[in-house]
Amino acid sequence: MRPSSMRWAGRLEAAKVAVARIPAGAAQLRGVRAGIAFADPAGTRLEAFHGPETTPVAFVPGRPISGFRTGPLGMGHVVLNVGSVEDLLWFYQNVLGFGLSDYILRPFKAYFFHVNPRHHSLAMIETGRSGIHHIMLELMSLDDVGQAYDIATTEPGRIATTLGRHTNDYMTSFYARTPNEFMVEYGWGGRSIDPKTWQPVEVTYGPSLWGHDRTWLPADQLAASRALRAKAAAEGQRQPVQVVEGNYEVGAGTCAWWDGVRRGQ
16 A cells, blocks of 8 residues: 555554445556455445546537546535434544535435535435435536436436525536446536535525425425425525536626625625
8 A cells, every 4th residue: 555545554453443445447447546445333335545547538419419527526415314314424524524615404404515626526414324326427518517417307217306506505406327236427516615615504495496306205295395495596696606617607687686695785
């Protein structure tokens, strides 16, 4: 192992977490130089690695899209089903070093964590079971998300969560069911934060400003989710669109709402 990998292994072992080196053949299949494997207190297998393979060949998508927002922000995010968030906080925050972004207590308990300017790279939803809830991929164009949504709606049962926008990371997205027991969130316009100054808060309007009807929720939580969205609409909850250089143009005119926000009104 390189010294950085050894430091991680030592940190985990100090927390009484068993660590195993990933065999060279398995590391080669993953496209990394070396790595270690371990599990969180709920038994979810995790891996840490260094030396990922790179290539000068440009990514070629399977259909025309603008590309994915990755780079220093990482691939996207992963959300875990967990039995108890409280049982895992110490591990992900104190041992692995994730920072708490914010949390939701209704209509279900969910905690969100960051490791870079992406609002969250990891989240946990308290569902009473273990495993991956969903992974998120962020696109560079809103049209990519809309066109993928059109494609997904042609397959009965493929849409798990309708098109909508999140309250905390401002992502416009939808969720699709996969052949396995997890979903894929396909989104655009995620929020960036400053990890050095960020202060976590409770998000009281639920997980979404609008849309995101979650067909996978139990009936009582689905009703509560719809009520929270209605409350957000009734109280005029709005958030500015998050853009990156090159994927927007400034139109003519002014926005009275945004001008008021800037004036603190």
